[in-house]
Amino acid sequence: MIGLASAGLLLSIGRIAGVSGILANAIGAVPGLWRWAFLAGLVASPLWAPLVGAPYAIAHYQGGPFFLVAAGLLVGIGTQLGNGCTSGHGVCGIANFSLRSLVAAVTFMIAAMITVAFVRHVLPVFTGL
Amino acid sequence: MREIAGLVLAALFGLVFGLGLVVSQMTDPARIIAFLDVLGDWNPSLLFVMVSAVVVAAPAFWLARHSHTHHALLGDDFQLPPNRTKIDSSLIVGAAIFGVGWGLAGLCPGPALALLGTIDIGALLFVPALIFGALTTRFIRARMTAKSI
Numbered sequence: 001m002i003g004l005a006s007a008g009l010l011l012s013i014g015r016i017a018g019v020s021g022i023l024a025n026a027i028g029a030v031p032g033l034w035r036w037a038f039l040a041g042l043v044a045s046p047l048w049a050p051l052v053g054a055p056y057a058i059a060h061y062q063g064g065p066f067f068l069v070a071a072g073l074l075v076g077i078g079t080q081l082g083n084g085c086t087s088g089h090g091v092c093g094i095a096n097f098s099l100r101s102l103v104a105a106v107t108f109m110i111a112a113m114i115t116v117a118f119v120r121h122v123l124p125v126f127t128g129l
Numbered sequence: 130m131r132e133i134a135g136l137v138l139a140a141l142f143g144l145v146f147g148l149g150l151v152v153s154q155m156t157d158p159a160r161i162i163a164f165l166d167v168l169g170d171w172n173p174s175l176l177f178v179m180v181s182a183v184v185v186a187a188p189a190f191w192l193a194r195h196s197h198t199h200h201a202l203l204g205d206d207f208q209l210p211p212n213r214t215k216i217d218s219s220l221i222v223g224a225a226i227f228g229v230g231w232g233l234a235g236l237c238p239g240p241a242l243a244l245l246g247t248i249d250i251g252a253l254l255f256v257p258a259l260i261f262g263a264l265t266t267r268f269i270r271a272r273m274t275a276k277s278i
Contacts, residue, residue, distance in 0.1 A: 059247075
């Protein structure tokens with residue numbers, strides 16, 4: 001469905017389904033109402049999930065509020081500098097055979113794996129948790 | 130009329146995109162962390178979701194690149210990124226910073242926005258911080274390029 005939506009957006013209105021770019025450009029007042037329409041559909045999606053037989057989306061977090069705000073800031077900064085996130089680079093970019101996107105996707109996956117390894121396996125050794 | 134059709138389709142594809150995330154449970158940070166936790170109980174489901182999305186989307190990108198008219202179905206030009214194979218430091222540094230944030234929270238922009246629709250407290254903290262970080266970075270970058278010209 002993610003691939004289908006990315007393909008559909010490209011073939012119908014010629015746009016790339018990269019969520020970080022769509023969000024930043026919409027808020028940054030770049031002309032293009034289609035971005036707000038896409039975002040509205042995305043935000044409304046969990047409410048439609050029961051219709052396709054999917055369970056209600058429930059999030060389980062590993063850290064507290066400070067973690068989430070810090071992570072949000074890093075994701076905001078990183079996706080702007082690197083021009084994309086999981087959807088833009090990871091799905092659309094790789095589907096477009098873009099070497100830049102492949103390098104970006106491998107980089108953010110490795111960085112995220114190191115971060116999780118640190119938080120889950122290294123930090124507890126020192127904090128005794 | 131064409132504009133309205135475009136907006137309806139954009140909303141529809143936003144919805145399908147989000148449903149894809151919800152159905153595959155990519156909206157749950159615990160799932161994302163389970164994929165990223167290579168030293169723990171590794172769960173490869175994110176990889177399958179991503180690879181299948183790439184496989185489904187790739188023919189559309191092929192069509193767009195090989196289109197003779199360079200127009201999408203509703204008549205707008207395909208907005209494909211220019212073929213920038215250049216791999217610069219901002220791409221690598223940006224992707225690495227994004228990765229650290231992704232690993233800390235288990236959230237990236239798509240799932241975070243979908244979770245907003247459930248009034249999820251985590252997404253309500255994460256998304257404003259994401260927007261603030263993105264717009265501040267954009268502003269600083271714009272100032273820096275303006276100065277260097």
